[in-house]
Structure formats: C-alpha cells, structure tokens
Amino acid sequence: MLVRHVGGDKRMWRVVRVPSVQQEDERRVHRELERLKRERTAHVNRMRSLAVLHNVRLQRVGGRGWSERLEQLKGQLPGALWAEIERESVREKLVCEQIVALEQERKEQLQAMLEQGGPLVALLKLRAIGLQTAWVLVRELFGWRHFNNRRELAACVGLNPSPYDSGASQREQGISKAGNRRVRALVVEIGWYWLRYQPHSALSEWFNRRFGAGGKRMRRIGIVALARRLLIALWRYVEHGIVPAGAQLKKA
Numbered sequence: 001m002l003v004r005h006v007g008g009d010k011r012m013w014r015v016v017r018v019p020s021v022q023q024e025d026e027r028r029v030h031r032e033l034e035r036l037k038r039e040r041t042a043h044v045n046r047m048r049s050l051a052v053l054h055n056v057r058l059q060r061v062g063g064r065g066w067s068e069r070l071e072q073l074k075g076q077l078p079g080a081l082w083a084e085i086e087r088e089s090v091r092e093k094l095v096c097e098q099i100v101a102l103e104q105e106r107k108e109q110l111q112a113m114l115e116q117g118g119p120l121v122a123l124l125k126l127r128a129i130g131l132q133t134a135w136v137l138v139r140e141l142f143g144w145r146h147f148n149n150r151r152e153l154a155a156c157v158g159l160n161p162s163p164y165d166s167g168a169s170q171r172e173q174g175i176s177k178a179g180n181r182r183v184r185a186l187v188v189e190i191g192w193y194w195l196r197y198q199p200h201s202a203l204s205e206w207f208n209r210r211f212g213a214g215g216k217r218m219r220r221i222g223i224v225a226l227a228r229r230l231l232i233a234l235w236r237y238v239e240h241g242i243v244p245a246g247a248q249l250k251k252a
Contacts, residue, residue, distance in 0.1 A: 023144040043092035119238045125249045128197035150232045157183045159228040187227040202245035
C-alpha cells in the first residue's frame with residue numbers, strides 16, 4: 001500500500017493532518033471553559049434538586065448574597081442535606097473562579113490575535129459572527145488547517161454525505177458526523193443566526209426557497225444543509241477574501 005501511494009495512487013490512503021504541539025495547546029482554553037461551564041451547571045442543578053426534596057425552591061444559586069441565603073437554609077433543611085449543599089456550593093465557587101481566570105486568559109489572547117490580524121479579524125467583520133464563534137472557528141479549524149477543496153473541509157467537520165450503495169439498494173444516510181463535533185455544532189448554530197442577521201444573503205434566500213415553507217422537521221434538515229454551504233462560504237472568505245454573496249459586513 002505504501003509503494004502504491006508513493007507510486008502515484010493517491011486514493012489508496014488519505015493523509016492524516018495532525019496539528020503541532022502549539023496548535024493543539026491553543027485549543028485548551030475554550031475546551032476547558034466548555035467543560036467547566038457544564039460542571040458549574042451540574043453543581044447548581046444538584047443544589048436545587050437537593051433543596052426541592054424538602055419543598056425549598058432556590059431561584060438563584062451562587063454569586064452575590066448566596067452565602068447569606070445558604071445560612072438561612074441551615075434552619076430549613078436537615079443537617080446532612082444542608083452539609084451536602086454546602087460542599088456543592090464550595091465546588092461551584094471554585095469552578096466559577098477558574099472560569100473567570102480562563103476567560104481573562106482568553107481575553108488576553110484575543111487582544112493579541114486582534115492586533116496580529118488574520119482569520120479572526122476577517123470573520124469578525126461579518127454580521128452573525130461574534131467573538132466566541134470566531135475564536136472557536138480559528139482555533140479548531142481555520143487557524144491551523146489548510147484545505148484543498150470543499151470536500152476536504154466538509155469531511156473534516158463531519159458534514160459530508162454518507163451514501164449507502166449495495167447492489168440495487170441506494171439511499172442517502174445523512175451526514176457522516178465523523179469530524180470535529182465542536183465545529184459541526186457551532187456551524188449549525190451559526191446557520192440560525194445567519195438567517196436572522198443576514199436575511200438578504202444568497203444563502204438565506206436559498207434556505208427560504210427550499211425549506212422556508214416546510215415544517216419544523218424540514219427546517220431542521222435544511223439548517224444542516226445550510227451549515228455545510230455556510231462553512232464553505234466562510235472558508236472561501238477567510239482563504240481568498242470572497243465575501244459570501246449578499247452578506248453584509250459590520251459597520252466600522
């Protein structure tokens with residue numbers, strides 16, 4: 001197989017592109033933030049669930065005034081249950097402190113990236129693209145990977161089709177979902193924002209013609225198709241400076 005690949009049979013193998021140590025390390029901040037925010041939500045939900053066991057509804061957990069509210073709960077809840085909530089509160093506070101530290105670190109990195117220019121600055125010029133969105137797209141995709149065509153791009157994110165063809169049976173199985181799940185989910189989310197903030201773009205008009213008159217199920221199917229087209233349009237914009245047809249740029 002190696003001899004065949006070196007001899008010119010490029011379809012024998014697909015090249016696996018591995019990011020450098022530095023490029024992989026640059027992904028850690030937003031990935032850890034994502035995990036910590038899920039952990040914070042889990043602690044808050046746990047405290048509320050424990051309090052509900054004794055018909056106590058916690059409207060606000062954590063933050064300013066929470067210590068006083070926690071002391072008030074001491075007389076309303078059994079000792080062991082209150083102690084468990086207190087321990088959950090300590091862990092939730094620690095997670096919040098780590099989130100603040102990581103967000104400050106990301107803010108400093110963002111400032112450096114804005115001064116350097118590049119894909120991040122280009123993406124931020126488009127309406128429907130914010131700092132968080134541009135950050136993830138650059139760190140996970142555009143900042144380290146070079147794509148030769150749109151098929152490579154779609155396959156990297158898992159938005160490429162996966163047809164089934166066996167004998168006389170042929171059908172489409174949907175997208176492969178074999179790529180970067182973070183970027184895939186993010187691009188689908190961007191698709192909804194794109195329809196809202198870029199209603200006169202060619203992509204939005206295509207979506208409305210094709211799926212706008214359908215029900216919820218058709219729109220959910222259509223947004224995945226829009227996400228693939230949008231990702232390709234963003235790649236062409238970042239790589240070659242081609243603004244998506246009909247898209248509006250933010251005012252300076």
